[in-house]
Amino acid sequence: MATHDSKGHDLQRSLTLLWAGRSRGRRGPRPKLTVAQIADAAVRVADADGLEALSMQRIAAELGYSTMSLYNHIPSKDLLLEVVADVAAGPPPELDGTGDFRHAVRQWVGALWAGFQTRPWLLRVPLDHAPIGPNQLAWLDRLLRPLLTAGLVGGEARAAALHLTAVVRGTAQITMDMAGAQAADGSPHNEAELAHALAELIDPDAYPALAAVHAAETTGDRSAPERGDGRALPVELSFGVDRFLDGVEAWVAAKARGG
Amino acid sequence: MATHDSKGHDLQRSLTLLWAGRSRGRRGPRPKLTVAQIADAAVRVADADGLEALSMQRIAAELGYSTMSLYNHIPSKDLLLEVVADVAAGPPPELDGTGDFRHAVRQWVGALWAGFQTRPWLLRVPLDHAPIGPNQLAWLDRLLRPLLTAGLVGGEARAAALHLTAVVRGTAQITMDMAGAQAADGSPHNEAELAHALAELIDPDAYPALAAVHAAETTGDRSAPERGDGRALPVELSFGVDRFLDGVEAWVAAKARGG
DNA sequence: ACATCAAAACGTATGACGTACATAGTTTTA
DNA sequence: TAAAACTATGTACGTCATACGTTTTGATGT
Structure with a gap:
C-alpha cells in the first residue's frame, strides 16, 4: 500500500546522477564504464534510430557490455533518460x-x-x-x-x-x-496530400473560421x-x-x- | 530496404478511423464492438491509471473481450492512440x-x-x-x-x-x-524540497541570472x-x-x- | 606479498508488452 | 441452403525493463 508502484521520482538520485557527484567507494575495481559513457552511447543510438530504438540492450551492445552491467551505474532507464536529455541538450x-x-x-x-x-x-x-x-x-x-x-x-x-x-x-x-x-x-503523403485530404473534411458550417483561414491560404491572399x-x-x-x-x-x- | 521498418503513418487510415467513416461491408455479423467503445474504454483506463497502464490487454479486459479482438477494429495501437487523444480532448x-x-x-x-x-x-x-x-x-x-x-x-x-x-x-x-x-x-519532495536542493546547485558564477531570479523570489521581492x-x-x-x-x-x- | 571484500560484470529468468497468424464461429446475401 | 464476408479467440514470437545469483576484479589494510 505504501509502495504505490509509482516510479521512484527520487529527486536525490536524479540530482546526484545528473551532476555526476559519484561517491566512489574505496574498495573494488575502478569502474571502466561511466555514466557519461553510457549517456553518450545512448545519444548516439537515439540520433541514429530514434528514441524508440533506445533500449538498454542496444546501449549495452553499443558499448560492448552486457545489458545488466549498465545497472551498476544507473538505477533505472527513466533516470538514465534524464541524464541523456541533459547531455543531448x-x-x-x-x-x-x-x-x-x-x-x-x-x-x-x-x-x-x-x-x-x-x-x-x-x-x-x-x-x-x-x-x-x-x-x-x-x-x-x-x-x-x-x-x-x-x-x-x-x-x-x-x-x-x-x-x-x-x-x-x-x-x-x-x-x-x-x-x-x-x-x-x-x-508521398507530403504536406500537399494532407492539405488536400483535410480540405474535404473541413465543413465550413462546422468550422467556419478554420475554413476561412484555409481558403485564404489556398488562394494568393497569403499575407x-x-x-x-x-x-x-x-x-x-x-x-x-x-x-x-x-x-x-x-x-x-x-x-x-x-x- | 524499401520498408525502412518505420511506423505506417498511414494518413488515410488515420482519417477514416478518426472520422468514423466505416465502410461497413455487407456480409457477416454486425460488429458489437465499435471503435468508439474501444476508445472510451481506453480513456477510462488512462484516466484511472495513466498512459503507461494503457495496454491493449487492459483495454480488452475493460471491455470483456480478448486482446486480439480489438485488432478487428483498429489496425494498431498507435492509430488507436490518435483516436483516443481526439476523443479525450x-x-x-x-x-x-x-x-x-x-x-x-x-x-x-x-x-x-x-x-x-x-x-x-x-x-x-x-x-x-x-x-x-x-x-x-x-x-x-x-x-x-x-x-x-x-x-x-x-x-x-x-x-x-x-x-x-x-x-x-x-x-x-x-x-x-x-x-x-x-x-x-x-x-515529501514537494516544491520546497526541490527549491532547497536546487539552491545549493545554482552557482552564481555559472548561472548569474538564474541565481539573481532565484534570490529575488526567495526574499520578499516577489513583484x-x-x-x-x-x-x-x-x-x-x-x-x-x-x-x-x-x-x-x-x-x-x-x-x-x-x- | 598477500589476503580481504566491496563493487563490477555477467547470465539467466520473469512477466508484460504489441501483434502476426491460424482457427473457429456467426450472420447476411446469393 | 451454401458460400461469402466478417468477427472473435488462442497460441506463439520477439522485445522490453529489470530482479537476482554468481563470478571476477583490483584497491586496500596487513
Missing part, C-alpha cells in the same frame, strides 16, 4: 550581449529550435520534473540574462522564460512531427506573417515570438513611465 | 462572442489548460502529425474565431493560434509533471507577474499570454493606422 549558445535584447532572445529561440531539429527525439523524452540538469539550467540562465537587462524583474523574467521555452517546445512538437513521417518510406525586424527565425515561430516581444517591450516601457 | 468550450477578443482567448487558454489538468496523460500521447481529428479541429476553429475578429488575417491568425496552443502545451508539460510526482507515495486585467488564468500562463495579446493588439492597431 548540450551547452546553450553564446548570445550577443550588445544591449539588443530582442536579438539575443531571437538567437536563443533559434538555437533551441535548431536543437530540436537536430534531435527530434528530445521532444519525446518524457519529462518528470522541472529541468534540473546542468545544461538545462545553463540554457535557462542564458535566456534570463537578456530578459533581465530588458527591464523585467525576477518573477516576470521567470514567467517570460517559461513562455518562450514552452512556445519553442510546443511549436516544435506540433509542427515538426510531420517531417519525420514523409522521410520514412516512399509514401505573410513573417518579418519582425529581419533577423532569421523559423517561420513557425517568428510571428508569435515577435508579438510577444512587442508586448514585453511595451510592458517595460509602461512600467518605466508609471514610476 | 472532447469538444471545445463555447466562448463569449461579445467582441472582447482578449477575454475569449483567455477563456480558450484556460479551458485547454484545465483539460490538461484533468487528463495529464494527454501530454504524453506522442503526436505523429498535425491535428486532424474532429475535436482537435473544433478546438482550433474556436480559437481562430476571436483572433480573426480581432483583426488578424489568415496567416497571422494561424500563426497566433499555433503560438497559443504551443504555449499551453509546453507550459503544461514543463510545469505540471511535478504535481504527479508528489502524489505518488508519501515521499507578482500576475494581473493582466483581472480575469482568471493560471499563474503560469497569465503573464506570457497577456504580453502576447498586448503585442497582437498593438500589431492590429498598427496595421489599421498604416492603411
Whole structure:
C-alpha cells in the first residue's frame, strides 16, 4: 500500500546522477564504464534510430557490455533518460550581449529550435520534473540574462522564460512531427496530400473560421506573417515570438513611465 | 530496404478511423464492438491509471473481450492512440462572442489548460502529425474565431493560434509533471524540497541570472507577474499570454493606422 | 606479498508488452 | 441452403525493463 508502484521520482538520485557527484567507494575495481559513457552511447543510438530504438540492450551492445552491467551505474532507464536529455541538450549558445535584447532572445529561440531539429527525439523524452540538469539550467540562465537587462524583474523574467521555452517546445512538437513521417518510406503523403485530404473534411458550417483561414491560404491572399525586424527565425515561430516581444517591450516601457 | 521498418503513418487510415467513416461491408455479423467503445474504454483506463497502464490487454479486459479482438477494429495501437487523444480532448468550450477578443482567448487558454489538468496523460500521447481529428479541429476553429475578429488575417491568425496552443502545451508539460510526482507515495519532495536542493546547485558564477531570479523570489521581492486585467488564468500562463495579446493588439492597431 | 571484500560484470529468468497468424464461429446475401 | 464476408479467440514470437545469483576484479589494510 505504501509502495504505490509509482516510479521512484527520487529527486536525490536524479540530482546526484545528473551532476555526476559519484561517491566512489574505496574498495573494488575502478569502474571502466561511466555514466557519461553510457549517456553518450545512448545519444548516439537515439540520433541514429530514434528514441524508440533506445533500449538498454542496444546501449549495452553499443558499448560492448552486457545489458545488466549498465545497472551498476544507473538505477533505472527513466533516470538514465534524464541524464541523456541533459547531455543531448548540450551547452546553450553564446548570445550577443550588445544591449539588443530582442536579438539575443531571437538567437536563443533559434538555437533551441535548431536543437530540436537536430534531435527530434528530445521532444519525446518524457519529462518528470522541472529541468534540473546542468545544461538545462545553463540554457535557462542564458535566456534570463537578456530578459533581465530588458527591464523585467525576477518573477516576470521567470514567467517570460517559461513562455518562450514552452512556445519553442510546443511549436516544435506540433509542427515538426510531420517531417519525420514523409522521410520514412516512399509514401508521398507530403504536406500537399494532407492539405488536400483535410480540405474535404473541413465543413465550413462546422468550422467556419478554420475554413476561412484555409481558403485564404489556398488562394494568393497569403499575407505573410513573417518579418519582425529581419533577423532569421523559423517561420513557425517568428510571428508569435515577435508579438510577444512587442508586448514585453511595451510592458517595460509602461512600467518605466508609471514610476 | 524499401520498408525502412518505420511506423505506417498511414494518413488515410488515420482519417477514416478518426472520422468514423466505416465502410461497413455487407456480409457477416454486425460488429458489437465499435471503435468508439474501444476508445472510451481506453480513456477510462488512462484516466484511472495513466498512459503507461494503457495496454491493449487492459483495454480488452475493460471491455470483456480478448486482446486480439480489438485488432478487428483498429489496425494498431498507435492509430488507436490518435483516436483516443481526439476523443479525450472532447469538444471545445463555447466562448463569449461579445467582441472582447482578449477575454475569449483567455477563456480558450484556460479551458485547454484545465483539460490538461484533468487528463495529464494527454501530454504524453506522442503526436505523429498535425491535428486532424474532429475535436482537435473544433478546438482550433474556436480559437481562430476571436483572433480573426480581432483583426488578424489568415496567416497571422494561424500563426497566433499555433503560438497559443504551443504555449499551453509546453507550459503544461514543463510545469505540471511535478504535481504527479508528489502524489505518488508519501515521499515529501514537494516544491520546497526541490527549491532547497536546487539552491545549493545554482552557482552564481555559472548561472548569474538564474541565481539573481532565484534570490529575488526567495526574499520578499516577489513583484507578482500576475494581473493582466483581472480575469482568471493560471499563474503560469497569465503573464506570457497577456504580453502576447498586448503585442497582437498593438500589431492590429498598427496595421489599421498604416492603411 | 598477500589476503580481504566491496563493487563490477555477467547470465539467466520473469512477466508484460504489441501483434502476426491460424482457427473457429456467426450472420447476411446469393 | 451454401458460400461469402466478417468477427472473435488462442497460441506463439520477439522485445522490453529489470530482479537476482554468481563470478571476477583490483584497491586496500596487513
